[in-house]
Amino acid sequence: MPHSKIDTTSAKPQTAQVIIVDDEEALRVSLSQWLDLSGYTICVHADAISALEDITPDFAGVILTDVKMPKLDGIAFTKSVLAIDRDIPVILMTGHGDVPMAVEAMKSGAYDFVEKPFEPNDILESLERAIEKRKLVIENRALRTQIAQQGTLDSRLIGNSPSMRALKAEIANIAPTEVPVLVSGETGTGKELVARAIHDLSTRNDRRFVAVNCAAIPESTAESELFGHEKGAFTGATNRRIGWIEHADNGTLFLDELSSMPLALQAKLLRVIEQREIVRLGSNTPVKVNFRLICATNEDLPTAVADKRFREDLLFRINTFELQIAPLRQRKDDLPLLFDIFAERAAENFDRPYEKPPAKLWGGLLAHEWSGNVRELKNLAERYVLLTGNAEERWARLFGNSIGNGAADPADKTGSLADQLRHFEQHIIRDALTRHNGNVKTVMDELDIPRRTLNEKMKKLNIRRDTIEER
Ligand SMILES: Nc1ncnc2c1ncn2[C@@H]1O[C@H](COP(=O)(O)OP(=O)(O)OP(=O)(O)O)[C@@H](O)[C@H]1O
Ligand SMILES: [Mg+2]
Structure with a gap:
């Protein structure tokens, strides 16, 4: 069975995507060759169930599907697609005599139908219209999200000075990604506020935002606070304790005042960031953790590196993207x-x-x-x-x-x-x-x-x- 996967995140957003579903191999081959030559990105499936695996609400293309198929027929398939996203255009390829059924399907939301046998040219117009429609839907959604995010940011981060506007644009841009962010700024400039805004605009916003103030945890307990411990790991460890990092699993870990972290702990943190796993004190078993890292500092970290108070390799791990908040005296507007x-x-x-x-x-x-x-x-x-x-x-x-x-x-x-x-x-x-x-x-x-x-x-x-x- 010819089966190629569409990579919806690939770097070719201009080429429209078409998923072809048909149990008849000859049709799959001829149609996909022709559409391929016409410049579309094609993905073919011999059955509707496997096709469904490729369809997500942000799928940026169009579906061409046969109606009569074993397992899941084209009508039920259309319903499942529309349940994923009711704006995905589905064009049905009907056999002789299936037309009344296709008309029914259109009433429940299919985009169009074409009667077999057909020449590829016969579907071109409908296909292009469908692709254009889908493109508009995706663009409008992106725009709406952007506007909504801007609104949320404006009500949370007050300020219209050029530097505040630039900061808000950078937050909206970086929040949905997974990159680690370093927020720097003098005391009281809003570093924590910015970190929370990034979390709330990220895809992790339904998970925890765990804020750890590295300056406030005593050195003696820092390791157990961050990594957790097993029962009996040390005198007084009467119960297992889940550390902050593990607590942030699938969410965001905010390490505030990072430069106050003792050097020995910095080395351990670096390992956690690199390997994405922690080992609780008193245990030998690593636990996988998945967190988005945001760090904040009111100190210039390169200076701390020069003073040998901060590890340079750690700095390179955390400053993939740096957001600098200007002090208030520089944005008097x-x-x-x-x-x-x-x-x-x-x-x-x-x-x-x-x-x-x-x-x-x-x-x-x-x-x-x-x-x-x-x-x-x-x-x-x-x-x-x-x-x-x-x-x-x-x-x-x-x-x-x-x-x-x-x-x-x-x-x-x-x-x-x-x-x-x-x-x-x-x-x-x-x-x-x-x-x-x-x-x-x-x-x-x-x-x-x-x-x-x-x-x-x-x-x-x-x-x-x-x-x-x-x-
Ligand atoms: N642009 C802003 N709009 C609205 N409130 C703000 C803004 N910037 C800061 N604040 C408010 O100012 C206070 C200080 O902000 P925050 O705690 O985020 O600063 P910080 O940079 O983390 O400070 P520190 O370095 O002392 O920890 C908070 O009450 C926060 O809500
Ligand atoms: Mg703070």
Whole structure:
């Protein structure tokens, strides 16, 4: 029986796939030769049951099937295919007198039928239409998934700055794959949030996400925590314990603050990653484990390698794909949005009123250093909601007495008061113009100053609209 398998993941997505099912060998051969010459990727089956094994919901092609066949006939086969995916086009090849039956089959969802005997050219048009239809269905689905994922990501990872948008696009791209990901970023930038988002957008999202903070497990118990132990493995091991890695089987293993892991344990971890099996303490039997690895670090790992605190071979195993989250001070455009959303959520949680602080106060956010990144911002937004007093008073308690607490840039906290103020004003106006793509009217509204004042200030502070960065 001629039987070639379709590789649905193969690198030839342009050539449309056709599965031919017929118990008559002569027909299989002639049809497949002809379709092969026409540029299709062909897979032939002598019976419907074996054909079903090749059909998955993402099958990107079309099925041509005989009706009268032993084991499973073409009608029942069509029903099974449509149960897998009701949008797979099935074209029936009917024998003489089978037409009424084929018409019935079409009512229940078959795409078309052709009466035997036929010339290959007779089915070409129907086949091409069916292939086109299938292509559209697959494309639409991919698009819908992408949009849904974008929506999920946008509601979870707040921020529209160019670097946040790029990060979200990278997450959507990498999540469905199995590659190990290294997430790096300063404290509070959202590394764990990103790791969870990757898991939730992956095919493992119905399985566990196991987060292990490598800095928080004591060295003495780390091995047993990670790999587990058998009853009696050591004094006090009264029961078998399944370790974190085994716990993540079929799911995602998130190793946080990885650089804190002792070197000896790093060697053991490397072996687990390479061999995909663990051995519980007190046991000699390896246990297979299948996990997607995501690691996070707030330290530069190449530096840790240079300092001989981190194994280079381990680094190469985990950094197949690296996602770097920019610190908040490098994406200041995100500050107002983050503050506003966190404050709104806090207000809802604490059942407190919240009104967006007046625009003239926002400069305080920009001037702050944000060494604690988003975590610090979230905390301040929550405190803002809980504090009493008017907006200015609350703001002053959070950010100091004046708007912005001095100069805009921490590096510029020198010079006369007039110089610092000038610098700060320049920064606020530039920032507002950048955020609003140079739209003076919006900037006037936001900063609550008349056009003349804004024009004068821009002239005095040497700010030209055409020098504002395009975003
Ligand atoms: N872009 C964002 N949108 C919404 N919330 C965010 C964002 N980034 C971070 N957060 C929130 O900030 C807090 C800190 O994030 P997370 O714990 O993921 O940071 P981290 O990088 O793992 O920090 P650490 O290095 O200290 O462990 C969390 O409450 C998280 O939900
Ligand atoms: Mg963290």
